Amino acid sequence: MKHTVVALMQDHPGVLNRVASMFRRRGYNIDSLAVGGSETPGISRMTLVVDGEDTIVEQVTKQLYRLIEVLKVSDVSDDPHIARELVLAKIYAPASKRQEVSSLAEAFGGKIADVGQDSLMVELTTSPDQIDNFIELVRPFGIREMVRTGRIAMVRGTPTHAGDAYVKVA
């Protein structure tokens, strides 16, 4: 099963390397990893998708906690949460196909970010499942180039992963 794990960490040089190196060393299977700023200056927020049994995810969590700069780690898979991903996809679309590709992108809530000679660049932000569905649908047209950001996630309702609890470090 795929687990979505949210981690807060101090925004120090090398911290991403520490996390990545730990995953490599322990042989964990990471489907995606997205890292960026949080609402608190000095604290980065990482969303990981880990494929494996509950015991593996438990180990991932514990190993992350061993890193001195990691502040909080939670598996939010079972909590009601919003998960999003952004994809940029350059799809083969000569004039005759443009309308069809645009309609598909719009149907998923995406938009056309760029129009090329014989391609369209689609920008789509939605749930990772929907992105998978969209990609399958446009694959027959020919995907020339694609980049996905990896999943980011946030639990609904009351803030559960605010960095201000650790604000002294910022």
Next chain:
Amino acid sequence: MTELTGAQIMCEALLREGVEVIFGYPGGCIMPFYDALVGYEQLHHVLVRHEQAAGHAAEGYARVTGKVGVCVATSGPGATNLVTAISDAMMDSVPIVAITGQVTSALIGRDAFQETDVTGITQPITKHNYLVTDVRELPRVFKEAFHIARTGRPGPVLIDIAKDAQQLRTTPVWPESVNLPGYKPTRDGNRKQIREAIKLIGMANKPLLMIGRGVMLSEAFPEVRELAERTGIPVITTLHGIGAFPEDHPLSLGMSGMHGWVHNNKAIQECDLLFNIGGRFDDRVTGKTSTFAPHAKIIHVDIDPSEIGKNIRVDVPIVGDAKRILTILLEELPARDSGDWLLHIREMQAVHAAKQQYTRPETPQFMPHDVFAVMTKMINERGNYHICTDVGQHQMWAAQLIDWLEPHTHITSGGAGTMGFALPAAVGAQFGDPGSTVWAVAGDGGFQMNIQELATIMQEGLPIKIAIINNGYLGMVRQWQQLFHDKRYSATPMWSPDFVKVADAYGMPGMSISRAEDVADAIATAYATSGPMLLEFRVEQEANVFPMVAPGASISDMIMSDPQPVLA
């Protein structure tokens, strides 16, 4: 407040952390620190002959004292030579701080002379590491590094310091406390889980205690003893638990695992409760995990939550410091009796002869067992010792055949299995406990890996006693080749120099012993010699360590002796 150079701040910081001795080797990028050291006579610097030895010496010091050991090296090759020792400290949870010089900050990343990405290299083998390019960060970084190294599950911390950060001046601002929001080791243990453990102890018919390095690190010796005596539960030690429970105690069973005692491995396979305090279920302890302790409920005390459930399923996890947890547990733990179970284990044990005989085939040859049989008697008569062993057959014979009675007496490289450990570790151990007798016991292979440290011993005037168990082979590898590779001795026969002459060249007395009846006199001579002495025991070449669990096999399947004896 006066301005200090970064290098002076480094020295001041070491003094503030209570450091008395540092082990190191100078070089270009650490020269400002070495220059400042001239003004700090309170910091005794021990010049090793190879940086790896500085790391192991820091470990030896830390393993004997429980304090943080410090080693120093320059950038590039100096720092990479520390890597083996740092990794050793990581595996065995040894608190050390490694200080390395780094090229001037403006040159970092440009492949400058003697530049190596030391923080990158050591990242997976340190508890934490730092690259300091700003002199103002030094007071905070040193305070954090020592705090991280010694608290929670201890381990190595590396501080890599750019040369300019050592040279620039600033008025140091000494932090009063550390601010590490992501580092809060749990110490007390969950009360509910502790109560659950008490319940399981009350219910068990065949309970066993297994104690590991965590007991040593938290010094939970009286607590473990009280726990064992109040419940009558027999005590097994892991390799690093050796000494944490006296082996002459009626409840002591000694070591289990790959070269542990048969009755202990059998007891583990039969027990219905295994209470592991501060051991990490290493594969040398468990053998094949799917067959390990199949009938047992498992209680696991460990200060590192990531050890819980890592190798072995656990029924009652208790995260925290062994001493604190046991103190809480003992407040409520009722007495019980485990006499029938102990009797059963003793009956399994009694099938075999006394351990000296049971591990030693009947042969007129000079066996390594003969050395340890005499050694255990003579060192325990004299007391106040630390035995630093290396890695391989002699290490297992020492663990098996010496009667370990006191904590911190058995110093060895367990998790990493680093050959070359014993001699430099002995240097550190002697500084940690100057009044004691420190023995470095090594094979002919491991001894030659850090043989250059004889010079350090002489320069520092250390009275270290060295015992080389010379069998002319890389013995443990040869043993595996004999047992599992059809006796193809690939790259294990080993030529060695005349060790007595080597010792002589260093100005150290030496003696070579080839007969069992000469062992006692040799050891007595070593004790009677005020300075260091080297003893070379030229033992039977193809002696094996038994009993043994084959790698990857279940601990139920022990090899008791040579299937095809090579000895007469």
